[in-house]
Amino acid sequence: MSIFPEGFLWGGAVAANQVEGAYREGGKGLTTVDLLPIGADRFSIMQGNIDTLEPVAGAYYPSHEAIDFYHSYKEDIALFAEMGFKALRVSIAWARIFPHGDDEQPNEEGLQFYDDLFDELLKYEIEPVVTMAHFDVPVHLVQKYGSWQNRALVSFFENYARTIFTRYKDKVKYWMTFNEINMLLHLPFVGAGLVFREGDDKKQIQYQAAHHQLVASALAVKLCHKIIPGAKIGCMLAAGTTYPYSPNPADYLEAMDRDRDSFFFIDVQARGAYPGYAKRFFKDNDIVIEMEPGDEEILRHTVDYIGFSYYASRTTSTDPEVLGKTTAGNVFGSVENPYLPKSEWGWTIDPTGFRITANQLYDRYQKPLFVVENGLGAVDTVNEEGKVEDSYRIDYLQKHLEQMREAIEDGVEILGYTSWGPIDLVSASTGEMKKRYGYIYVDKDNDGNGSLKRVKKSSFHWYKKVIKTNGGSL
Ligand code: BGP
Numbered sequence: 135m136s137i138f139p140e141g142f143l144w145g146g147a148v149a150a151n152q153v154e155g156a157y158r159e160g161g162k163g164l165t166t167v168d169l170l171p172i173g174a175d176r177f178s179i180m181q182g183n184i185d186t187l188e189p190v191a192g193a194y195y196p197s198h199e200a201i202d203f204y205h206s207y208k209e210d211i212a213l214f215a216e217m218g219f220k221a222l223r224v225s226i227a228w229a230r231i232f233p234h235g236d237d238e239q240p241n242e243e244g245l246q247f248y249d250d251l252f253d254e255l256l257k258y259e260i261e262p263v264v265t266m267a268h269f270d271v272p273v274h275l276v277q278k279y280g281s282w283q284n285r286a287l288v289s290f291f292e293n294y295a296r297t298i299f300t301r302y303k304d305k306v307k308y309w310m311t312f313n314e315i316n317m318l319l320h321l322p323f324v325g326a327g328l329v330f331r332e333g334d335d336k337k338q339i340q341y342q343a344a345h346h347q348l349v350a351s352a353l354a355v356k357l358c359h360k361i362i363p364g365a366k367i368g369c370m371l372a373a374g375t376t377y378p379y380s381p382n383p384a385d386y387l388e389a390m391d392r393d394r395d396s397f398f399f400i401d402v403q404a405r406g407a408y409p410g411y412a413k414r415f416f417k418d419n420d421i422v423i424e425m426e427p428g429d430e431e432i433l434r435h436t437v438d439y440i441g442f443s444y445y446a447s448r449t450t451s452t453d454p455e456v457l458g459k460t461t462a463g464n465v466f467g468s469v470e471n472p473y474l475p476k477s478e479w480g481w482t483i484d485p486t487g488f489r490i491t492a493n494q495l496y497d498r499y500q501k502p503l504f505v506v507e508n509g510l511g512a513v514d515t516v517n518e519e520g521k522v523e524d525s526y527r528i529d530y531l532q533k534h535l536e537q538m539r540e541a542i543e544d545g546v547e548i549l550g551y552t553s554w555g556p557i558d559l560v561s562a563s564t565g566e567m568k569k570r571y572g573y574i575y576v577d578k579d580n581d582g583n584g585s586l587k588r589v590k591k592s593s594f595h596w597y598k599k600v601i602k603t604n605g606g607s608l
Pocket of ligand 1: 564
């Protein structure tokens, strides 16, 4: 018998810029991701690139076509329905609704696109779970205002929020404000469209931008509750517990501090005020957050659930020798954990860490959790019979779902599980196609070649059974 609750939201998660393509169609404005090429220099964007809209390295821009979901969503949703999805997490591209971000009137074609998308999901009784901002700031807001470091973005976002809540109030019951809000500290361009000039006080700018996002998020929560009574709106954290490398108390303290880099955001979003340790951090680092009268009051509008992604745990140390062994491909700067294997991209694989993370978040916030991303990025190949046999992916997901079941048995309330990239999509960190997460293979390579044909992988059939048995068969 399954211990997963009745109505558990099984499904998958995608983001507009990683699947839609059609980057200039339907009246859409340019967004920050549209300027990012594939490869190692992906984030070395400068103010010059923003001003002239010139490419970083003149390379291929994966987000421009992505997997063409903009045109193929009906076919793709039919495949999700075949797997039995109860939910699909998508994001709305802000620049499809307000092409410049600060326009007075929304773009009807953009609004209609998401109306059609939600209708298609509802046709199969798939619940849309909508992220309002997933790593794509309208470029005009970066050019004209310096993006989230400018207070002006709060009211633009509020306007965007009001527009989409009003339009989709009968279709969307699950919302989420900023994807992986803590990414702002690690990849500031990705998380908040921040581009630094020489001599900038980066920390000051990042935390001021964070304050603006936190106020904008709280205003969205307030509006959502008013416009769509009964809706649930959450935050979204790139989660993953941090282990101390040794029992040295200094290592433990360091691990606690690293976790707090992330908890800082959720403490504000879920508890409604800046925590004491953050105030101390600001003081110790000469960071002064400019607040407007009324901000503290606004921040008291807290989220209904804690959305989070979990890919890996992190490990930290105070020993310089250990610190030298930092893992590759991890924006959170973890040191190697000798007990854990790694993915082809160097991401630590730690199913037990998933259970620990879920317990930690639930203990801390006592609000329902929603696992909105989890999965394995791997190279897949189509064999001679035209099949993709991804047993390694099934193994990863199975082990993580077992630990999620343990967490539920521990008493953690979880609303649902939407694994990342149920259909292959463009990687956020590398821009590659070859880093695949899907149950559905998409014929497209790193250079943009391929027929875009969809092929069901072995994991497709496995996940279908998981959902059918409500997690009874993993
Ligand atoms: C998260 C993002 C997603 C997604 C995922 C996997 O950080 O919210 O957008 O891409 O990570 O990362 P990657 O695509 O780099 O493998």
